[in-house]
Amino acid sequence: MFNLNKNMNPTFYTYKVAYDHGTAPNLDQYYCSLAICKPVIRRTAKVGDLIVGFDTRENSNRIVYIMIVDEVISWHDYIIRCETDPLLKNKIPCYENDYNGDCIWKVESFGISHQPLKSRSGHGINCYHTDVEKGKNVLLGKKFMYFGNGENIDLRIPEKFHRIIPNRGHKSKANIPYLEPFIEFINKELELRGLQEFKFYGNPKLPLEPKNWE
Template sequence: MERLIKQTENPSLYSYIVSYDHGNAPNPDFNICTLAICKPVIRRCAKIGDIVLGLSPKRMGNHIVYCMVIDEIVEWQDYYQRCKNLTDLNHRIPTDKNHNGDCIWIHQENGEYALLESKSGHDESCKHRDLYSGKRVLIGRKYWYFGSNHPTHYIQLPNAHLSVGRGHRKTTEQQLINEFILFFNEELKQRGIHSLGKHGNYFA
């Protein structure tokens, strides 16, 4: 039975609104969760062991879209090679405009990045935010994804301490984090969720 536990002594918890849940940010497919685009400050500042919590917009109830523990952080210039060479990531290179792969920037020999077509909606104006402000890709193999598209498991936060408006919220107070972990694990137990991974869908 998989449960959320602290992987490091004093993790931070980052919470933010998943404004567009189309499988790109986060990408929860194939038993691995990645945050490669959007939320540049979180990607730049988070560390291994931190918890990332994505919430639906207020109009959709601020329920939990996903919860991920970061177990690996990859620099963007290395991400394409990882996606190209490793079987657990190679489906993340988008093949057309309807593909939800998040490895949308290809590092070229001349040092520049080329943008691939994808479902992300990102264009050249997003390059600085994705690559130079965010810099890194967050990877988690311990995650629960419930989705925004009519989720079966509609979990709302027990209080407003972790909720967020614009941007994101970084929580370092360990008592609050401990309380969230207890709450989240109880929700998993009550709903009969015993495994990691996807337990819902994003918008097509």
């Protein structure tokens, strides 16, 4: 279940996951990472914050994933961690349609290279500013649930919470009064569905090739 540390004054971020290819957010059995989208959230989020990504258009009340931020690290440190930490090494893409990699930038002698690794993210040289310079950080969470395309678990919020769904960008300040009621709602829903483990429960909405995520 999701429990927030009130002493950390958590921020409640919500946004729409426009392109759910499996790279943003990026999931494995250890971490949920947010590295190559939502630069403002990545730049401002802190440990203990709650992030919820919603589907788009007519399904905008459906939750794609939930994450509590455990670590906020710079892009430079994230690259080094992915190269040295066995739990993060799969975050480096190995080929163009690699389902794992969101660590698409490289550290060179002069800093972070402007030439990304090939990946299924579709991010190229023109994304360097948004990914690295504007976003600055990568968010890591061990407490997450990812529902992806919703085929396995279709988790939707009731109308009383619809104000937390943004039209564009993200919401945070307007979400303050909804934080505790939302956590209570989510935990009750998870209990009813028998969901206790922090892990991914579904496949990306827009896969580029077949993959078994179990």
